Amino acid sequence: QLQLVESGGGLVQSGGSLRLSCAASGFTLDAWAIGWFRQASGREREVVSCISSGDSTTLYADSVKGRFTISRDDAKNTVYLQMNSLEREDTAVYYCAGAPGPRGLLLRSAPEYDIWGQGTQVTVSS
Numbered sequence: 001q002l003q004l005v006e007s008g009g010g011l012v013q014s015g016g017s018l019r020l021s022c023a024a025s026g027f028t029l030d031a032w033a034i035g036w037f038r039q040a041s042g043r044e045r046e047v048v049s050c051i052s053s054g055d056s057t058t059l060y061a062d063s064v065k066g067r068f069t070i071s072r073d074d075a076k077n078t079v080y081l082q083m084n085s086l087e088r089e090d091t092a093v094y095y096c097a098g099a100p101g102p103r104g105l106l107l108r109s110a111p112e113y114d115i116w117g118q119g120t121q122v123t124v125s126s
Contacts, residue, residue: 048068056071067085
């Protein structure tokens with residue numbers, strides 16, 4: 001069974017940091033494009049960051065550039081999202097998603113992804 005499992009969410013004060021993990025089972029992540037998305041209460045799901053299959057090209061939403069970093073650890077079959085300088089506006093449920101593809105595949109929109117994790121809540125307090 002192909003599965004993604006997120007972890008690392010929690011409650012943090014404004015200005016703090018969290019590291020989210022997206023662990024894969026049933027497949028190897030290095031041949032998959034992975035994206036992090038978030039959905040705040042009453043708002044649509046939005047892309048946060050993506051990493052391409054194979055060559056780890058990255059993409060970030062303007063709202064998180066310079067604060068968030070996406071990375072991949074192939075040995076652990078896990079993708080991370082390091083979140084620094086967190087703001088109240090970052091409060092949301094964070095999801096990771098994956099889609100298999102050729103080297104360099106970088107996907108920016110939710111409908112392009114095939115599998116999704118269950119989500120992890122991130123709450124930033126002032």
